[in-house]
Amino acid sequence: MTYDNTLKYLVEQYPEDFIRYLLASEATDIQILKTELNQEPIRADSVTFLQTANQILHLEFQTLPASTPPLPLRMLDYWVRLYRQYNCDIEQVVIFLKPTTSEAVFVDQFTARNTTHRYRIIRIWEQDPEPLLLSPGLLPLATLARTDSPQNLLQQVAVQVSMIEEEATKQSISVCTQLLAGLVFEPELIRQFLRREDMRESSIYQEILEEGLQEGRQRGIEQGLEQGLEQGLEQGLEQGLEQGRQSELRLVIRLLTRRLGSINSQLQSRLQELSLTQLEDLGEVLLDFVSEADLMNWLNSIEN
Secondary structure, eight states: OHHHHHHHHHHHHOHHHHHHHHHOOOOOOOEEEOOOOOSSOOOOSEEEEEEOSSEEEEEEEESSSOOSSOHHHHHHHHHHHHHHHHOSEEEEEEEEOSOOOOGGGGOOEEEETTEEEEOEEEEGGGSOHHHHTTSGGGHHHHTTSOOSOHHHHHHHHHHHHHTOOSHHHHHHHHHHHHHHHTTTSOHHHHHHHSOTHHHHHOHHHHHHHHHHHHHHHHHHHHHHHHHHHHHOHHHHHHHHHHHHHHHHHHHHHHHHHHHHSSOOHHHHHHHHTOOHHHHHHHHHHGGGOOSHHHHHHHHHHHHO
């Protein structure tokens, strides 16, 4: 979920960078289409629609190749809905982020007896990092690009981030870079080259975190309400709140792991016992932690 929100932020804040990279176009009059186009819920890792003067770029990121419904069918479904509504040229690009040998990342079309629909596939780990290093909005993706020396590439991205003159932009790009780099790099290595303080100070990180927490809670509550129609409203709400707590717990553990490294089983057991409110409080303070001792002291303080 954190990756989803990070990528949506990058595309919506730097649409010119993505249009230039993917369409080789210098379009500046770009609109972000907020329409969901969904008659039925379709969950994608990150979907964005950018409209230029004569074209729509449907951009979709996938951390994992698995998809329900299958990705090729979903791309056809989106194309039909977009074309019916806007009646213009539509370029669809799927960017896979995490290296895998799955055959699904090589499929670039939907095929049925009377229908064939094609779209573009980009496996980011096979791409030359140089074009990605030229634009601020693409720097976070550069950490996932092709390289014989991952550490040198991460250092090169960090240097480019440090050269951004506007401080707020530098801070936001640094945060997005650290979050996406976490897909392939160990937290300790990321900390060598990028300022962890940016995470704590950045408003965009807080927005991404809060949006992710709210989405997790809302999804849990909605699932609980659906179950409540069959099993009783009280039981459904209780299950929904617990699912929301579990969503928040998973996010907090992921952030703690990125901040401190692996968390021992004893501390994980104590985290499992925290309430939703306590997990929210922990999500706000964990960026100040520098070791497991800080986490242990915080847990001891709330128990006391």
